[in-house]
Amino acid sequence: MRSLLAWCLGFWVLAAGSGSGLAADKVLLTIQAGGSTYRFEVEIADDPAERSQGLMFREQLPPNAGMLFLYPDERPRTFWMKNTPLPLDIIFIAADGRVVSIAAEAKPFDETPLGSQAPAQAALEIQGGLAAQLGIGPGARVTWPPQESAPLP
Secondary structure: HHHHHHHHHHEEEEEEEEOOOOOOOHHHHHHHHOEEEEEEEEEEOOOHHHHHOOOOOOOOOOOOEEEEEEEEEEEEEEEEEOOOOEEEEEEEOOOEEEEEEEEEEOOOOOOOEEOOOOEEEEEEEEEOHHHHOOOOOOEEEEEEHHHHHOOOO
């Protein structure tokens, strides 16, 4: 089942990404976990206003989509779900691209702080429950194209 889901996600990204592919405000992010590679088309939130807004008020998020929050430094990070109607997995990522922890299936509209279990320089929000379904956990490797404002992997 996991390999079928991975194939479907990969196929969808490749089909949608033929030609120039991605919208100007999105990048292709790759996660390597458990011998599989997963691709997500993600929006970048790399300034305070974008990070503050995040996915608030969004009512849909495709399974191959997400939002990548980039920070200028590596330190403990905290998120909450205020004004967010979707359950999300929040994947905390170290400066070297390694997943350090996941706040799984964060509850919609919950204002309880959800923190990384180790310093993180980035965080990825995807559909709630998808990380577990794909076998993404601590130690997985995340890569994306370099951004001018945040020199990460």
